[in-house]
Amino acid sequence: MSSHDVPTRQKSRARRLLRAAVFAVAVAVVLFGVGYLVRSKWGPMQSLDDSIIDATTSYTRDHPGFRSALIAWQEITQPIKLYAVGTLLCLWVWLRKGLRTRAWWCFATMMAAWNLGLVAKLVVQRSRPHVEDPVSEAPGFSFPSGHALNSAAWATLVVILLWPLVKPRVARGVMVGLAALVVLLTALDRVWLGVHFPSDVTVGVLTGAGLALASYAGYSGWNPPKPTEVDDPDLEQHPAPSVPTPSER
Numbered sequence: 158m159s160s161h162d163v164p165t166r167q168k169s170r171a172r173r174l175l176r177a178a179v180f181a182v183a184v185a186v187v188l189f190g191v192g193y194l195v196r197s198k199w200g201p202m203q204s205l206d207d208s209i210i211d212a213t214t215s216y217t218r219d220h221p222g223f224r225s226a227l228i229a230w231q232e233i234t235q236p237i238k239l240y241a242v243g244t245l246l247c248l249w250v251w252l253r254k255g256l257r258t259r260a261w262w263c264f265a266t267m268m269a270a271w272n273l274g275l276v277a278k279l280v281v282q283r284s285r286p287h288v289e290d291p292v293s294e295a296p297g298f299s300f301p302s303g304h305a306l307n308s309a310a311w312a313t314l315v316v317i318l319l320w321p322l323v324k325p326r327v328a329r330g331v332m333v334g335l336a337a338l339v340v341l342l343t344a345l346d347r348v349w350l351g352v353h354f355p356s357d358v359t360v361g362v363l364t365g366a367g368l369a370l371a372s373y374a375g376y377s378g379w380n381p382p383k384p385t386e387v388d389d390p391d392l393e394q395h396p397a398p399s400v401p402t403p404s405e406r
Contacts, residue, residue: 173374173375173377174374174375176374177371177372177374177375178371178375180367180370180371180374181368181371183367183371184363184364184367184368184371187360187363187364187367188277188301188360188363188364189277189280191300191356191360192277192280192281192300192301192360195281195283195300195356196281196282196283202356205355205356206286206354206355206356207286207354209348209354209355210286210288210348210351210354210355211288213348213349213351214288214290214291214292214349214350214351216349217292217349217350217351218290218292223349224292224293224350227293227346227349227350228293228350230342230343230346231293231304231346231347231350234304234308234339234343234346235304236271236274236303236304236307236308236311239307239308239311240267240268240271240307240311243263243264243267243311243314243315244264244267246263246315246318246319247260247261247263247264247318248260250263250318250319250322254322256321259318259321259376260318262372262373262376263314263315263317263318266310266314266368266369266372266373267310267311267314269368269372270306270307270310270311270314270365270368270369271307271310273306273364273368274301274303274306274307274361274364274365275303277300277301277364278297278298278299278300278301278303279298281298281300281301282298283298283299283300283354283357284298284299285297285298285299285352285353286299286351286352286353286354288351291351292350292351293350293351293352294352295352295353299352299353299354299357300354300356300357300360301357301358301360301361301364302344302347302353302357302358302360302361303361304343304346304347304353304358304361305340305343305344305347305353305357305358305359305361305362305365306361306362306364306365307365308339308340308343308344308362308365309340309361309362309363309364309365309366309369310365310366310368310369311365312336312337312339312340312366313336313365313366313369313370314369315336316332316333316336317369317373319332340362340366344358344359344361344362345358
């Protein structure tokens with residue numbers, strides 16, 4: 158590396174870390190800004206939340222089969238189950254694919270997202286929706302939705318984790334589509350069961366996905382200005398051996 162490359166790399170790294178900081182600030186503004194409106198019981202948002210909950214729970218109550226499917230999805234997407242799968246994927250990427258730094262980054266961000274959701278609930282302390290004839294019940298506070306936040310963080314992180322290992326464009330598209338579907342179904346599930354307000358799940362999704370993207374922006378900020386095809390710091394530290402030319406054999 159020449160002496161001229163060092164300032165260039167430092168500037169590139171600084172720009173990427175600044176981008177990560179901007180993402181993080183945006184996430185905090187959304188989470189705690191809407192959290193303030195929730196704490197202050199802002200009328201327009203509360204009225205909209207209540208009217209949607211009344212409509213969704215009425216439909217779910219009248220359709221037992223639909224309710225059973227919602228409860229089943231609720232159990233499948235418990236954060237601890239999602240992160241158990243995510244941890245196994247991280248181990249696979251590390252031990253079988255050799256992308257140690259990428260795997261540890263993904264795991265650490267999953268744990269950060271999980272804990273951020275728990276802390277935000279304790280800070281805002283919003284009560285669950287009050288439904289006279291509830292179709293489901295859930296413990297704890299309501300804002301933000303833990304299912305929505307963690308499913309969005311998990312889905313975003315899994316896509317980023319596996320992105321360099323999934324080469325075909327169609328396969329990447331399918332992966333992104335499935336991840337988005339998991340997040341959408343989870344968000345709707347919470348509202349149709351009446352255990353979260355629409356604002357809870359909306360902020361949860363934005364926070365989870367935003368945190369994952371902010372973390373990745375910071376992680377990629379430590380890559381060189383011209384990353385390899387796999388775009389992982391591990392490959393810069395341990396490059397694959399080159400194939401000798403006929404003249405070198």
